[in-house]
């Protein structure tokens with residue numbers, strides 16, 4: 175392995191402590207979303223360590239093995255993450271922020287990782303100026319074309335300086351489902367603090383690890399996600415960056431998400447009672463204690479053995495097994511549970527994935543029509559978080575004798 179491809183951190187990015195312990199060791203995995211076309215079979219897809227570490231000083235859970243962006247994004251294909259459901263969610267999010275934290279008068283709202291501008295469109299109204307920051311050039315171009323001014327760059331110290339010079343300081347800064355992908359969290363958050371005007375707010379929407387752990391959602395762990403946050407850790411990070419938390423709200427999206435709001439230290443807003451409740455709950459759940467994660471790790475590996483045993487029995491009895499879903503998460507699941515040996519192929523509803531081959535194993539991905547043409551006996555629902563809509567959509571498969579395996583949150587066999 176080339177040392178330029180990966181680095182291994184031996185200290186905490188947030189508090190600099192070296193009191194670090196590995197708490198969950200998953201199977202080595204190639205970059206999880208690099209599904210390839212047949213003509214790219216010869217491109218090497220090496221596996222990299224996929225482990226979670228805990229800082230025993232501040233409670234930060236993170237991946238110590240960080241892949242270089244060159245490796246992570248070498249076959250990156252544009253695919254917007256914005257869906258119709260998200261648009262509605264973002265509208266009430268924007269209304270809530272403006273109503274409770276920043277009255278809409280002569281405001282600048284900056285969205286970091288602004289994608290195609292959906293979030294900012296929800297903020298747009300009289301008296302509100304919006305500005306996006308998006309590193310992917312095609313997506314930034316699309317946003318600009320649709321009337322959402324967007325800077326095509328990473329949010330660095332110099333980008334921050336440029337925004338202040340050109341537009342002034344921001345009243346609201348948002349970061350949605352991108353904070354866990356930031357390498358260099360402290361510098362990033364300090365830049366945000368710098369960009370904010372004195373009574374401005376910073377709002378972060380990100381995956382919420384304590385809730386995801388409750389449903390054994392270990393497949394949310396992949397190389398692009400460096401951080402697995404608790405509110406307590408976000409609190410520490412913000413404090414070190416000149417900010418303080420004032421609110422947190424837990425949401426159900428993506429198996430468990432959290433939306434936190436921070437202001438500059440010493441400003442007038444008081445911490446909400448729901449923020450204090452969440453901090454108390456995390457303490458009771460022992461999210462700062464390595465033992466909590468060791469127990470989780472044991473449980474995941476027990477589920478792995480159960481799932482493999484069932485697959486082996488079904489395969490030995492002559493059943494053909496395929497997988498439903500093709501994404502970052504399914505790659506983590508297939509590698510850690512060792513499912514590749516059982517799967518003839520995968521199917522997915524997303525046309526972008528159809529006709530491609532899975533990272534590393536090169537398992538072919540087909541459209542879901544194949545389920546009825548080829549008639550395999552068993553489908554492992556790799557995208558188990560969507561098990562209900564998938565099963566509801568394919569009752570016909572069950573009616574003709576097919577069976578679904580749900581690998582998580584607990585092993586289940588669904589059929590007649």
Ligand SMILES: [Zn+2]
Nearest residue numbers: 186189229232
């Ligand atoms: Zn730490």
